[in-house]
Amino acid sequence: MFLALKELKHSKGKFMMIGLIIVFISWLVFVLSGLGTGLSDLAASTLKYAEADYVIFEEDTDFSLSKSILSEDLEKKVLEQKGVEAVASMGTVSASIRSADGNEENATKTDVLVAGIQPGSFMEPEVSSGKNLTSSSLNGVIVDESLKEDGFSIGDELAINGYTEKLEIIGFVQNETLNHQPVIFAQMDKFRAIKYAAPGSDNGIENPVNGILVQATDIDLDAVNEEIDGIEMGTKDEAVKSIPGYAAENGTIMMMLWFLIIISAFIIGVFFYVLTNQKTQQFGVLKAIGGSNVFVMKTVISQVFILSTVSILTGIGLTYLTAAVLPEGMPFNLRIPMVIIYSIVLLAISVLSSLFSVIKISKIDPLTALGRVE
Amino acid sequence: MSSIQLENVTKRYKDNVSEMIALNHVSLAVDKGEFVAIIGPSGSGKSTFLSIAGALLQPSEGEVFIKDKAISSFNEKDLAQVRLEQIGFILQTSNLIPYLTVLDQLLVVAKMKGSITEEMKQAAKELLKDLGLEKRLKKYPNELSGGERQRVAIARSFMNNPDVILADEPTANLDTVRAHEVVQLIAKEVKYRNKAAIMVTHDERMLKYCDRVYRIEDGVLKEENL
Structure with a gap:
């Protein structure tokens, strides 16, 4: 020195x-x-920073949320597995939103990913402003803060192109994006009304969701995959890496x-x-x-x-x-x-x-x- | 027991074709307070002699004693330790470290031994004062004259309180006045601090300051009668 x-x-x-x-x-x-x-x-932030350890997809769907369709009813079976502490279902659908005041032709549209979750599950992020989801208001959504830059604010009514469903922004969350799009968290039922509006599009599955996120310790992946039919369970990392382009x-x-x-x-x-x-x-x-x-x-x-x-x-x-x-x-x-x-x-x-x-x-x-x- | 003693030391250099004898059965002992000069033409084996005496080089045959330690079987690390604790070098062209001040040149020796204490700092200042450098403590080598640089080198060689002082052509780049001054100083310090000293030189004007003079030629060492 x-x-x-x-x-x-x-x-x-x-x-x-x-x-x-x-x-x-x-x-x-x-x-x-x-x-x-x-x-x-x-x-991938929504998935990457989710407080989950594992993700369950439909079998042979390459860990892709858009390909996989599962029944939410599977949650019970998953919870029975050794090591599983909590589960949260999620469904995603791409959509294009606009302010409900504008008409469909002229209004500025923003591409988003609508994520359906159950209010209060561990997949629901904390809001940085506004209120969290409640089952009382079905139309309420919490959205990524980047939408603020597109001129949206709390209380705004949103219309979705091609659908008659209406949404209302009740809160903002930080750093929630998936597939390079800001995420809009909606109630599961609302999500289903959007994604599976056409009869038969849910492949006849009851209460369809796209993936089930799992909090667990000391879990035997192979055993779970064998125990429950028609699913494929992987770690969160595997799921994140399977996001297209990631x-x-x-x-x-x-x-x-x-x-x-x-x-x-x-x-x-x-x-x-x-x-x-x-x-x-x-x-x-x-x-x-x-x-x-x-x-x-x-x-x-x-x-x-x-x-x-x-x-x-x-x-x-x-x-x-x-x-x-x-x-x-x-x-x-x-x-x-x-x-x-x-x-x-x-x-x-x-x-x-x-x-x-x-x-x-x-x-x-x-x-x-x-x-x-x- | 002498401070430094070379016993029948021979050094051979080999290359593919021939073998050269740089030192041929050289024996020499120097006691405390003695200042010995070794003179000889270039290529006579002076540097080899100094390297072996200074624990920089191992002899092919024979033994070197520094105080009572036989060092010919020492490894590189032990040799460095011997150099650090028992030998003080005054090198040709002084060889100071360019980015250290005069005081730090001495303190680096203390640092090699461990940490620098206030006591060592005082000792270093004392030494530099003895050599008339008390006003140059904060100067860098490039701000000093040739004579001053050589005086710093002398101070540095005494810093570790060694048993043996070895000087390699200490007057090589100095004019006559400075050369006399430098060698006089070495002689004075050697007597005052009671060290054994060997100076290798080709400058015969300096011999009057030495107690004994040896001449080396083709690797053979002989005492000169003054």
């Missing part, structure tokens, strides 16, 4: 340049991570992220390796006057550590500044656990990259201090 700090202070310019590169890289890593989470939230979207961002991290490791590694090479003579002197290998290595490793820590922290600061000026509609969600994980990974990988220098140092012969070898 002693030498590391003294040198950092003495050669500010040199280290500032490499520090700046790390700042930019970590900045980009955090912004990408925020965008990645934002995008994946847009695709895996591909996430994969792209993740690839960029990890490439960036690896690139930063190389940049730092090479920079310090070149620096170490330049300082061969100096390190030789330190060894000649009694510095052990460990002593000399520590100076380089702690330099990398200090420089990376300061740069990553600056990067985090810049990221939050960026988040503050990003436009509202931008899918950006910087989650603190992610920031911590990426910071640790960036730091660990930069320290690891100083390994090249450490190997080099161990090979420096203290004889070089004599400045001539006969």
